[in-house]
Amino acid sequence: MTPLEAASVLRERFGEAVSQPSEFREELTVRVERDAIVSVCRFLRDDPVASFDVLSDVSGVDYQDEEPRFEVVYHLYSYKNACWLRLKVRVPEDDCICPTVTSVWPGADWHEREAFDMYGIAFRGHPNLRRILMWDRYPYYPLRKEFPLAGKDAPLPDEDIDAQAKPSPMAGGPFVSAPGGPTTIEREPRGKGEN
Amino acid sequence: MWEAPLRADRFTPSMSGLRSAREGASDFQPSTDSMATEIQLPDSAARAAETPTAHDTLSEKLVLNMGPSHPSTHGVLRVVLELDGEIITGAQPEVGYLHRGDEKIAENMTYTQFIPYTDRLDYLAPLSNNVAYSLAVEKLLGIHDELPPRCQYIRVMCCELARISAHLVGLGAFAMDTGAMTVFLYAFNERETIYNLIEALTGARFTTSYTRIGGLSRDIPDGWLGEVRKFVDQLPRVIEEVEKLLNRNKIFIDRTQKVGILPREMAIAYGVTGPNLRGSGVEFDLRKNHPYLCYPELDFDIPVGTVGDCYDRWLVRIEEIRQSCRILQQCVQKMPEGPINYNDPKLLLPKKEKVLTKMEELIHQFILVTEGPPCPPGEVYFEAENPKGQLGFYIVSKGGGVPWRLKIRSPSFVNLSVLPEILKGHMIADVVAILGSIDFVMGECDR
Numbered sequence: 217m218t219p220l221e222a223a224s225v226l227r228e229r230f231g232e233a234v235s236q237p238s239e240f241r242e243e244l245t246v247r248v249e250r251d252a253i254v255s256v257c258r259f260l261r262d263d264p265v266a267s268f269d270v271l272s273d274v275s276g277v278d279y280q281d282e283e284p285r286f287e288v289v290y291h292l293y294s295y296k297n298a299c300w301l302r303l304k305v306r307v308p309e310d311d312c313i314c315p316t317v318t319s320v321w322p323g324a325d326w327h328e329r330e331a332f333d334m335y336g337i338a339f340r341g342h343p344n345l346r347r348i349l350m351w352d353r354y355p356y357y358p359l360r361k362e363f364p365l366a367g368k369d370a371p372l373p374d375e376d377i378d379a380q381a382k383p384s385p386m387a388g389g390p391f392v393s394a395p396g397g398p399t400t401i402e403r404e405p406r407g408k409g410e411n
Numbered sequence: 412m413w414e415a416p417l418r419a420d421r422f423t424p425s426m427s428g429l430r431s432a433r434e435g436a437s438d439f440q441p442s443t444d445s446m447a448t449e450i451q452l453p454d455s456a457a458r459a460a461e462t463p464t465a466h467d468t469l470s471e472k473l474v475l476n477m478g479p480s481h482p483s484t485h486g487v488l489r490v491v492l493e494l495d496g497e498i499i500t501g502a503q504p505e506v507g508y509l510h511r512g513d514e515k516i517a518e519n520m521t522y523t524q525f526i527p528y529t530d531r532l533d534y535l536a537p538l539s540n541n542v543a544y545s546l547a548v549e550k551l552l553g554i555h556d557e558l559p560p561r562c563q564y565i566r567v568m569c570c571e572l573a574r575i576s577a578h579l580v581g582l583g584a585f586a587m588d589t590g591a592m593t594v595f596l597y598a599f600n601e602r603e604t605i606y607n608l609i610e611a612l613t614g615a616r617f618t619t620s621y622t623r624i625g626g627l628s629r630d631i632p633d634g635w636l637g638e639v640r641k642f643v644d645q646l647p648r649v650i651e652e653v654e655k656l657l658n659r660n661k662i663f664i665d666r667t668q669k670v671g672i673l674p675r676e677m678a679i680a681y682g683v684t685g686p687n688l689r690g691s692g693v694e695f696d697l698r699k700n701h702p703y704l705c706y707p708e709l710d711f712d713i714p715v716g717t718v719g720d721c722y723d724r725w726l727v728r729i730e731e732i733r734q735s736c737r738i739l740q741q742c743v744q745k746m747p748e749g750p751i752n753y754n755d756p757k758l759l760l761p762k763k764e765k766v767l768t769k770m771e772e773l774i775h776q777f778i779l780v781t782e783g784p785p786c787p788p789g790e791v792y793f794e795a796e797n798p799k800g801q802l803g804f805y806i807v808s809k810g811g812g813v814p815w816r817l818k819i820r821s822p823s824f825v826n827l828s829v830l831p832e833i834l835k836g837h838m839i840a841d842v843v844a845i846l847g848s849i850d851f852v853m854g855e856c857d858r
Binding site for chain 1: 506507510512514515516518519550551553679680681682683693695700701789790791792794801803805807815816818820824825827828829857
């Protein structure tokens with residue numbers, strides 16, 4: 217079964233919850249409603265013809281100025297048909313929850329934890345929804361577009377060490393520019409230690 | 412009367428309580444009035460008063476931290492083990508100690524500027540990361556199967572040299588963890604030759620940044636193919652010697668056979684890829700099933716294991732080194748002449764003498780360096796068969812030279828997620844063997 221056939225079978229079975237597939241560079245993308253994603257995934261895995269038995273990747277994407285803001289993207293692969301399929305679920309910022317697919321593929325566990333860690337997208341039903349790359353009490357979601365590249369000051373996990381810690385020398389980036397200054401001389405980024 | 416020594420399990424032993432175990436670690440106050448921090452054993456009455464009477468002390472579990480700084484965890488990996496005596500009943504790997512924010516950085520620089528960051532993903536095989544990333548961006552541009560043949564052959568040679576190099580480290584470190592130090596040094600000795608070859612090719616032993624979007628940074632130097640052929644001709648003898656040392660060695664077999672069995676269904680369900688997947692019996696290799704570059708023209712086999720234990724993964728990696736030697740020999744024989752870059756003046760830097768004398772080339776150079784390669788809006792997902800598994804790049808582009816989102820699907824990240832399942836039931840000494848056989852790289856796992 218080619219990805220196109222799989223997408224049309226999905227459309228027959230799930231109706232409006234699954235969008236028309238779009239294709240780019242010979243890859244098929246299907247948009248799925250948030251509430252239908254688990255049953256769509258389970259169908260794709262268990263159906264003997266579709267048999268997308270591997271979940272390669274779950275990513276979060278932040279489309280900053282669009283509504284709904286976040287997107288969870290699933291990349292599926294089928295050993296039998298040797299083809300890929302991409303599923304996308306839009307998640308709004310104020311209701312930042314998506315159902316987990318760990319019941320379909322246990323490998324989604326760590327990927328969803330990373331999406332939670334980096335974007336703050338919570339996964340309903342996840343067995344162990346903790347941060348994975350950052351420490352547990354880290355207060356921000358780093359891959360959101362408003363989080364600056366140079367990072368934000370955050371208290372370290374251990375209170376005693378944090379009390380003694382000096383600010384990191386490269387915090388704020390190696391070249392700190394002051395946006396909004398009146399002339400380019402003020403706005404020009406200067407190295408650390410330069411006046 | 413023998414008293415059970417004070418165990419760390421006085422901070423809740425349940426798996427969900429592992430977090431409180433970490434937080435509760437500060438509850439434990441060793442006595443500070445002697446020079447060595449001597450543990451104060453309370454008297455048995457106090458202890459009995461503390462623990463519930465129905466509790467059998469011998470069945471309490473110990474929570475042991477195999478910390479991020481450990482000689483055998485192959486990088487900064489922390490594994491919190493829950494032990495019942497010597498047997499592991501639960502394991503929670505903690506990653507993120509090498510997280511550097513590569514994906515955030517990628518959103519702020521052009522595709523070409525990101526290439527040095529890909530070196531540092533799987534830092535044992537930087538050339539293969541370069542190739543995988545360049546192919547992903549070229550897929551976005553729509554040219555990944557239209558590269559000139561010479562470029563494709565050179566990239567395949569880079570990938571296979573990187574594969575041999577990474578497998579040598581994996582095998583050497585794995586053998587060293589099980590106690591066989593000699594193999595480690597034999598492997599690194601061969602890696603020195605590979606490093607010399609890579610240095611002649613790219614200018615750097617380690618962080619190569621060799622590929623560019625649409626081609627390569629430089630052509631192969633004269634005599635390089637001859638050097639590769641010499642290396643590849645003598646490598647199988649070294650591998651044979653390694654095999655003679657270990658494959659039938661009783662200690663090695665006892666430490667690796669039936670240890671860390673990864674069942675086939677679990678490997679597929681968790682998305683494990685690479686030699687780990689093939690060791691579990693799944694015959695899948697992107698170079699055969701979804702070939703890219705010039706792999707369809709090359710003749711090689713895919714080793715597949717049967718049981719899925721550490722020994723199988725060891726054998727799979729050794730055989731993959733042999734197959735990579737075969738591929739390299741064919742590439743050296745068949746290396747075509749021709750350009751190494753895709754023919755698009757807007758994609759690759761023009762020749763310097765033209766940049767300094769002609770206006771059009773100057774404009775191309777300027778736009779390419781400041782704005783980046785002109786990519787169309789859209790998204791692609793491309794996976795390449797890296798030594799550690801399938802390295803995937805998911806690129807969301809809104810047009811222009813800077814990606815909107817770059818997700819790195821890291822094989823080591825996914826391979827490590829299976830650790831809690833396969834460590835259960837083994838003894839502490841097996842942890843090291845299993846970690847070595849999974850052969851992950853924290854740089855890739857944490858990005």
